[in-house]
Amino acid sequence: MKSLPINTLKIDRSFINNLKDSSDIAIVKAIITMGNGLDLKIVQKGTDRTA
Structure with a gap:
């Protein structure tokens, strides 16, 4: 992942x-x-929440 040109990681x-x-x-x-x-910026997919 570190060699990919990304700055955001989305968690589905x-x-x-x-979470059980x-x-x-x-x-x-x-x-x-x-x-x-x-x-990386971490976001929950489908919302504006960041971790």
Whole structure:
């Protein structure tokens, strides 16, 4: 991902809406951590929310 010309990482709404257990939460946290580590803007797809 670091070699791609991107500046925003979009997390699909279904990932956020279906947080049912610690495994689901861990996946979303990993996505956010990866995006932050790559200095990407992180947004939840379909909303104006940023992480």
